[in-house]
Amino acid sequence: MGGHLSHLKPEQHSNVFVASCGPVRGNLYRHGEKSVDGFLGIPYAKPPIGELRFRKPVMADVWSKPRDCFEYGPRCPSSGMFYEKIDLKNQDVPDEANCLTLNVFRPRWQSKEYIKRPVMVFIHGGGFELCASRDYCDYSLTGTLPLKDVLVVTINYRLGALAFFSTGDETCPGNFGLWDQTLALKWVQKHIASFGGDSNNVTIFGQSAGGVSVDLLSLSPHSRDLFHKFVPMSGSAHVPFAIRTARNQLNVSLEYALNKGFTGSGSIELFEFMKNLPVEKLLERTGFEHSASGMVSFGPNLDGDFFPKPLEELRSEASKKPVMIGMAEHEGLLFAFTDPHFTTADEVLKKKIAAEFKEDVVDNPAKVRQDIFEYYMNFNRESDEKKLVAYTGDSIFNAGVILAAKSLATHGNNVFFYVFGYCNPDGFGPIGGILPFKVPTHCTELRYIVGEGVYSKFEPSETDLKMLEYMTTTFSNFAKYGMGGYLSHLEAEPLPDILAASCGPIKGNSYRHGDKTVNGYLGIPYAQPPIGPLRFAKPLPADDWTDTRDCTQYGPRCPPSGFGNEKGLLVLPDVPDEATCLSLNVFVPGWESKEYKDKRPVMVYVHGGGFEVSSSREFCAYSMSSTLPLKDVILVTMNYRLGILGFFTTGDDVCPGNWGLWDQTLALKWVQKHIASFGGDPNNVTLFGQSAGGACVDLLTLSPHSRDLFQKIVPMSGSALCEFAMRPAKLQAGVFDDMLPRLGFTGSGSKEKLEFMRSLSWEKLTGKTGFTYKQSGWMSMTPNYDGDFFPKPLDELRKDASKRIMMTGIAGNEGILFAFTQLSEPHSNYSELLKNWIALDYKQDNMDNLESVRKEIFDYYTKDIPKDEDTMMRRTAEYVGDSLFHTGQLATAESAAKYGDDVWFYKFDYCNPDGFGVVKDALPYVAPTHGIELRYLFGDGIFSKFEPTEEELKMLDRFTTMFANFAKYGNPNETGSSKWEKYDPSRPGRHFRISYPDCEMVDEYCGGNWKFLEEIRKKNKCFQANVYGKKL
The missing domain is CATH 3.40.50.1820 (Alpha/Beta hydrolase fold, catalytic domain)
Structure with a gap:
């Protein structure tokens, strides 16, 4: 194997670099006009042997004499069923005592952007039983991310039995590999500044089992505050091999000990046997197979220490971070056909399902297995081989990665979800000979991030080099900025004081911009939950409250639906919520205004999205706080009901529609009632919006129900006279008549339609059904001329409306x-x-x-x-x-x-x-x-x-x-x-x-x-x- 620059050799520095861990000598890697320093094999923990085997690691002592850091440290010893099955040829000799090392690669030039550079810490994969940081060619790695002006750290951690053996109790709780990773992150916090890294801007990323580790580290209270952004690649806490119960991991550990000659009983005897087992015995391949579900023997477990609570509870408690998470397009290909006992695709499919679903993870496993087999065999794919690939990828990686993205978004993290869909079919090496087709699969993306071939030596084509440039730019940008708005890499500070707003006491954020600050209050409910009898009805104002409300996170988006949603106009991983989506956000300048003594002008923004998608949470709060609020105005943004939930109509008085416009109107009434307690002037309100939001702004100007709730308007790229802005009631009802049968409606009449639509879950209402419509126009779910919100034609309403000032374009x-x-x-x-x-x-x-x-x-x-x-x-x-x-x-x-x-x-x-x-x-x-x-x-x-x-x-x-x-x-x-x-x-x-x-x-x-x-x-x-x- 090898990286694309593995034929090059670095220069060894004779100069000593004085790091806070101790003086070190390192390598120089030249890349055109730029150079990168590399310090390899730096010990971060004391040798995990003797009394420290199967114990939490202890930080390495600092040293005073110069240490040569020219070569990678030795790998950690491997063991377990995955290790037994994956025979990586010609590997160097592991060393239990000296394997807990890390490597630091730092740009050598003076950065124009940073005094302290962002730090990226990589955790390797290998099913918790294989691999090491030394598997990535150092010269090739320095030609990737470090050239993007970030500092890269790679680490070793204990593997297999030495890392994850457990007695299922306090005698030996396990998870030592995770404790190793945590200690490495503590080392980064303590020492990376002396290498020029910013300990307050650390991104951890990892792939496969390394991706699982990254996600798990974001949950544990022992590790989650040691970094600021994370990237789980092709792995998460939700994939099936990520974690076992303590009892199940004990059973695997006991089976392994028995295989190695254990004859005793009880936790202490089991622990002593494994503690004294020579490492050479661990490395012996004896044909070990465990009886539990899954292909990996040794991995994390719910130990009650590293994980003191269930994972979902830990997720809800963890501080919110930017996350980039994803997978390769066909993860299962690599694993589907590499079994040496491969027979036929359908037989291997049965075998893999049986291995994943045993009595330890499901009740009635025979029925579950049969259901899964039939689902995939009946799935509309071209061949049994593709069905096998689909199941293998879905079961091992895809489902768990998607679940993690949803969970992360649900709990308030900014999530950026990707699927890696590129490969060079000539880059599979010998493994390509056993694959029926060549598509992006597990590990394909790594060559474009760290320059290493994984399956074969990386010999990049011109297109490969462009993809490497794209991926390293994407990953380094995430580490630098966190994606999204230009200030999305910054984290808001909690405001120390509670605001006694007229709606109720609230706790908000502080966003710093030089010598000015902006206060942000996010996710403030302005309406009662629009569910039950309030679905497809005018919204009711939210009740005031007396207990302090946490308003530091955006509220959930409103569920999207309609033709634009069907076409994937805006696909985001966070989970919408019908009940709690009607919220708004207030950004208030935090300084005393010289121009406005008591009340600042207010600007209220209505988002676009074709009346079907998007939300106020699409706009990074930190970035937004640096724009209009710094001009001495208060900014309000809002959510409103979308798609079916926002604009369903029967074309008559039974369900006249326009619920999204009624929501916006209620939000404006909230502003009139409460904005003064935030320092805003209810008599100087400017309403502005873009696209469908611009159309809404203009329509709100016309309706007698809303037009007197503001003084100035800015419809941007959308207005009441754009042809997409409105349909006649009869035609808009016709759009829904086309949709109703796809949702299962078989009745007739307006009342039956309304009752049926109220009976469906919002997930059913907003699910993709292949819906199309025959009416003219690009948008399916729009406002309609209902006779209520719009009691007269629009031109008459414009004529009747009080005169105001408009900016439009x-x-x-x-x-x-x-x-x-x-x-x-x-x-x-x-x-x-x-x-x-x-x-x-x-x-x-x-x-x-x-x-x-x-x-x-x-x-x-x-x-x-x-x-x-x-x-x-x-x-x-x-x-x-x-x-x-x-x-x-x-x-x-x-x-x-x-x-x-x-x-x-x-x-x-x-x-x-x-x-x-x-x-x-x-x-x-x-x-x-x-x-x-x-x-x-x-x-x-x-x-x-x-x-x-x-x-x-x-x-x-x-x-x-x-x-x-x-x-x-x-x-x-x-x-x-x-x-x-x-x-x-x-x-x-x-x-x-x-x-x-x-x-x-x-x-x-x-x-x-x-x-x-x-x-x-x-x-x-x-x-x-x-x-x-x-x-x-």
């Missing part, structure tokens, strides 16, 4: 994001794609002379232009942007101005082309598009982690100043400036172009296409019914 190229990523209909070229989009927007429900209108639109967008693919691609993106956003947003500005509102109209025309992340791969070109402005408003990435350049930070300051000025004064211009002119209906399309370094007033708006589409909208029956009350 679009991103420069709204359609790019949607045109090439959101339509699943097949197309062979961009002309076909354009036709598909037109066909989606205009169907028989909203258009007479359908084919003629579709042709008219297609001809308009394709006439007098070259018909090459690049031009057609750009025209398709123009049409999608024009039809979804551009035309409706301008129409809203015109309508508001016509009825007396002051309007400020803009186009956001700035982006960093490197800020699109993986979305960039799906786009034929990049430009400012839908959602891009949010990163400069909230400091969060949207498409990818926000890692702002110096110029982007200037744009963030500019954009937040505009929004804060609008909220404070009703004018977004900088003080003393009049560069941005108010919207003038006599000059339609004239707008303020927001960019960097220059902003300017521009007359040309979206190529004038809006004029053509305005004429088409006059023929749109649904639009005319909603806006002007015309009969369908």
Whole structure:
């Protein structure tokens, strides 16, 4: 085997480096203009022999004479059934006494970003019975993560019987391998600063059994506060081999001792026998097999010490951390076909199921095994081999990793979930000869993180090197920043004082930004749980409380559903909760305002997501606190019901719908009632939102139930006059009529429909069913013209509404994001794609002379232009942007101005082309598009982690100043400036172009296409019914 740089040899330093553990000499690894120092084989524990065998490790003494740290320390001795079956050839000789060592790799150049560098600690896998840190070529490893400006530590820990032997009681409780890892982390906390590492920014990561260890370390009170972020890869506390009960581990340990010649009885005799067993006896392969479930003999157990409580309780108690967790796409391939006694796939499948499910883990194992076998054999896969791979991966890794992601998210951690789906089919070496196909499997990702081949020597292709660059960047970015917002790597401090808010006493967070702080109160309930008779009903205000409420974590998201959810518009691992999702968050400047003596202006944000997905928790709290609140305004964000739960209607008085809008209205009433106790001014409230959130903001401006609860509005990239914003009640009820049979409804009538929908669990309601709908429009679950929230057509309501100040606009190229990523209909070229989009927007429900209108639109967008693919691609993106956003947003500005509102109209025309992340791969070109402005408003990435350049930070300051000025004064211009002119209906399309370094007033708006589409909208029956009350 070997790493991709294993042919190189490091230079040995003669200079002595004075570390706090003692003076050391190390290696120099050169990589072009950069170099990395490596200090190998540093002892972190005293020899675990004699009285320290089967005992917690003791920290190594510091030393005074220089120690040569040029070579890896010896591996720890292996033992157990997994060790017996996996014969790793030509391994070096282990050494029980001297194996507890670690290795430090540090960048040698002066960092431009850090005084103390972030630290990444890697825990190797090997089924708790095999492997060592020395299995990773040191030269290759230094060519990966350390070149990303992080310090990397790798460790050894005891394995097999020496690490996890247990008598099931206090005589020998086991888990010594985990105690070793914990001591290594204590060593890092104590000594890593002397190597230039930041002990307050430590990320632990591990793969397979190393991934299990990482997750378990995050749970134990003995270890969980020794690091700040973690990455369990292809392993977690929930995989079946992660942990046994103490009794079951005792049984395995006893079987092993009997195999080695034990003839006594009782815990003390058993302990003494194993304590005195020569290490050579442990290394002997005797054909040992245990009778318990699972392929690993020796592993962690619920000992009552390292794990003083059940794991789920420990998870709920642990401090919240950023977590990146995932697996390879086909984990099971590596294990499915490597059995030397392989017969046929279905027979091996039976054998593997039998090995995993025995009497120690399930009742009625015969029936459970048969059920599992039948499920996988009947599963729609191409071959028995693939069924075997699916079961093997699901049972050993996949199910447990997914369960861990859900558990972590449920308990408040920020979770980033991945599936690794890349491999080079030429990189499997000899093992490739026994595999029926070659796909990403267990350990594949390691070569792209540490440069080591695992199955074979890593000889990277050009594509492999690009993947290595991508993976090491992703992992180092997580270690540096924690993903998400640009300040998501920072942790809030608990506020020492309780806020006596008028809703009840609350405990919040403090977010520090230089000499300013912002206080955050998260997850405040504003409504009673919308369940039982309150499902599909107007929300009721939450009761006030008297006991202090912990408001340091975001509340759960509302369950998503609808066509966008079916298509995976936004897939996140945290678990939603219907009962407790109606919460809001308040961010309050923590200093005394010079401008506002008692009450600051308030800005209330309504998130987007097509009325079906997303939540307020998508925005990193620390990053958000550094944006608008630093401009001396109070910021409120909210959740509201989504999809079916937010917009289900029977089209009549039985269930009129629009529940999500009623939720938003109640949140605004909460602001009016309670925001003064947070220091906010209820008479100076600005409501703003983006996309579907922008449409909601404009709709709330029109309804007599909500329009007097705020003073200024900012609908961004969405408004009441965007065609996606609303359907007539009858047509929206038709969308749900298409869905009901998929949920099992067989009745008739509105009352039966409502009763049926209330009877279903939210999991059933929001599960994916393959739902499609025949109505026009890209969104399935939308507000409807119900006669209650909207008692008149929208144009009449606009006319009736009290006059207010509006700022509204679009991103420069709204359609790019949607045109090439959101339509699943097949197309062979961009002309076909354009036709598909037109066909989606205009169907028989909203258009007479359908084919003629579709042709008219297609001809308009394709006439007098070259018909090459690049031009057609750009025209398709123009049409999608024009039809979804551009035309409706301008129409809203015109309508508001016509009825007396002051309007400020803009186009956001700035982006960093490197800020699109993986979305960039799906786009034929990049430009400012839908959602891009949010990163400069909230400091969060949207498409990818926000890692702002110096110029982007200037744009963030500019954009937040505009929004804060609008909220404070009703004018977004900088003080003393009049560069941005108010919207003038006599000059339609004239707008303020927001960019960097220059902003300017521009007359040309979206190529004038809006004029053509305005004429088409006059023929749109649904639009005319909603806006002007015309009969369908």
